[in-house]
Amino acid sequence: MLKAILVTLITLTSTAAVADIHPDRQTELIYLLKHDCGSCHGMRLQGGLGPALKPVPLKRWTAEQLAMTILSGRPGTPMPPWKPFISPQEALWLAKHLKSEITP
Amino acid sequence: MRTLLKFLTALLLIGSTNGIAGESDSGCLTRGTGDMGIIVERASGSLKIVDRTSHSILFHVDGLGDLSHASAVYSRDERYAYVFGRDGGLTKVDILCGKITKRVIQGGNSIGGAISQDGTMIAVSNYEPGGVKIFSAADLSLVADIPATQVTEKKGAKTVGLVDAPGQRFVFSLYDTGEIWLVDMSNPSKPVIEKHQNIGLQPYDALISSDGRYYIAGLFGEDGLSMMDLWHPEQKPRKILENYGRGNKKLPVYKMPHLEGWAMAGGEAFLPAMGQHQVLVAQRGSWKETGRIKVHGQPVFVMARPDGRQVWVNFAFPNNDTIQVIDTESKQVVKTLTPGKGALHMEFSPRGEEIWISIRDRDEIHVFNTSTMELTHKLSVKKPSGIFFTNRAHQTGL
Numbered sequence: 296m297l298k299a300i301l302v303t304l305i306t307l308t309s310t311a312a313v314a315d316i317h318p319d320r321q322t323e324l325i326y327l328l329k330h331d332c333g334s335c336h337g338m339r340l341q342g343g344l345g346p347a348l349k350p351v352p353l354k355r356w357t358a359e360q361l362a363m364t365i366l367s368g369r370p371g372t373p374m375p376p377w378k379p380f381i382s383p384q385e386a387l388w389l390a391k392h393l394k395s396e397i398t399p
Numbered sequence: 400m401r402t403l404l405k406f407l408t409a410l411l412l413i414g415s416t417n418g419i420a421g422e423s424d425s426g427c428l429t430r431g432t433g434d435m436g437i438i439v440e441r442a443s444g445s446l447k448i449v450d451r452t453s454h455s456i457l458f459h460v461d462g463l464g465d466l467s468h469a470s471a472v473y474s475r476d477e478r479y480a481y482v483f484g485r486d487g488g489l490t491k492v493d494i495l496c497g498k499i500t501k502r503v504i505q506g507g508n509s510i511g512g513a514i515s516q517d518g519t520m521i522a523v524s525n526y527e528p529g530g531v532k533i534f535s536a537a538d539l540s541l542v543a544d545i546p547a548t549q550v551t552e553k554k555g556a557k558t559v560g561l562v563d564a565p566g567q568r569f570v571f572s573l574y575d576t577g578e579i580w581l582v583d584m585s586n587p588s589k590p591v592i593e594k595h596q597n598i599g600l601q602p603y604d605a606l607i608s609s610d611g612r613y614y615i616a617g618l619f620g621e622d623g624l625s626m627m628d629l630w631h632p633e634q635k636p637r638k639i640l641e642n643y644g645r646g647n648k649k650l651p652v653y654k655m656p657h658l659e660g661w662a663m664a665g666g667e668a669f670l671p672a673m674g675q676h677q678v679l680v681a682q683r684g685s686w687k688e689t690g691r692i693k694v695h696g697q698p699v700f701v702m703a704r705p706d707g708r709q710v711w712v713n714f715a716f717p718n719n720d721t722i723q724v725i726d727t728e729s730k731q732v733v734k735t736l737t738p739g740k741g742a743l744h745m746e747f748s749p750r751g752e753e754i755w756i757s758i759r760d761r762d763e764i765h766v767f768n769t770s771t772m773e774l775t776h777k778l779s780v781k782k783p784s785g786i787f788f789t790n791r792a793h794q795t796g797l
Contacts, residue, residue, distance in 0.1 A: 329442075331716045334467070337465065337468075338466075339465050339486075341465070341485070343468060344510075344557065344559075344655065
């Protein structure tokens with residue numbers, strides 16, 4: 296299962312598919328990031344019960360790794376898997392945004 | 400002549416109030432605060448100060464920083480609200496004047512606070528750097544700094560579930576290291592810290608019973624809660640409601656439950672399960688499980704109406720558009736409401752005839768009559784989250 300997601304992510308990165316997220320959906324994703332991810336990571340992504348999601352602390356992971364975490368969660372921590380609500384393509388888009396400083 | 404004099408005096412008095420009843424020249428209200436409250440506007444770092452009786456907004460206050468997950472306590476005269484912000488800000492707000500009296504950035508990243516039994520100290524719990532700082536309620540000057548157990552060289556454990564307890568004490572839990580600490584501030588210059596270790600895995604929040612006797616921490620890392628009888632600290636914290644999830648798959652939790660607010664009704668406590676769409680019921684004292692109520696999603700707040708007859712529950716994403724009402728006698732869900740997406744926070748009026756609910760995505764507060772469970776009023780508030788009424792000033796743990 297994890298392997299399948301990883302393969303999808305790598306395929307997505309190598310194609311230009313990430314750009315194809317509808318602007319309305321982009322707005323929804325940013326809203327979700329701010330208000331729902333924000334309940335643990337802080338509305339300004341400065342961290343809370345979960346770690347800060349700013350470019351500097353995220354530097355040590357690739358966008359694919361971050362997308363993987365968004366989709367599958369982190370066992371042993373409160374980070375849940377978001378794949379019922381976010382597609383691999385959308386997760387990668389979010390991950391890239393997080394790495395390139397986004398202020399929701 | 401005397402009548403004329405009275406009339407002239409009355410005219411003078413009216414003139415001095417700027418034409419608005421109860422408002423003085425300074426723009427401050429001259430009234431009691433017992434039916435007032437504040438509502439946090441999380442996205443804009445602002446507050447609305449409200450009148451509970453007329454269901455109206457009295458003031459808008461800006462400049463409180465990052466208010467995601469903000470909470471507040473009140474001074475014992477119910478005039479000042481102390482607001483704890485995510486950016487480590489501690490702000491003292493004069494609710495009669497609608498103004499910030501004092502604001503300090505006391506930590507990097509905070510999660511909540513408490514006011515001491517005698518009202519002289521404010522304690523703030525921090526995620527970063529981890530630990531609790533205690534301030535003078537009067538001028539927000541630092542009284543004591545209590546660093547948490549170190550987790551790494553730079554980081555202390557995240558402190559959660561901070562409450563006040565009788566005997567000038569504060570009680571809190573340490574998320575990363577699984578501890579409960581009691582801090583006795585009877586002598587403010589010499590805090591006495593009592594540490595209890597191995598209380599359970601990843602305590603994420605806690606509550607104290609309204610009489611100040613029982614402190615209960617919810618655990619994320621295992622099924623169960625950790626309970627401490629503060630009348631008998633020598634008995635140490637012990638696990639209660641262990642293994643409530645046994646035999647069931649643990650469901651993902653998209654928002655951590657909040658234990659602040661004590662759902663105690665008819666001698667039983669109603670508590671949110673973690674990773675199960677259930678409300679757990681336990682007998683006060685023995686803490687034996689007496690029931691489980693299947694609900695609509697992962698419970699976040701489980702709050703008892705002040706008379707204990709109903710428990711109102713809201714839910715984590717993706718079910719946060721729903722509120723359920725449980726009848727505590729039959730332990731049945733008697734009503735399911737869908738007021739809108741982002742039904743984040745609930746606050747009962749002190750005698751329970753009303754409940755105010757923040758509906759984030761509608762930018763509204765919905766007020767329900769708790770007998771009929773019908774919507775009675777709406778208020779416009781931008782991205783509302785926490786609602787805090789002044790009666791909290793006189794309640795241990797709130």
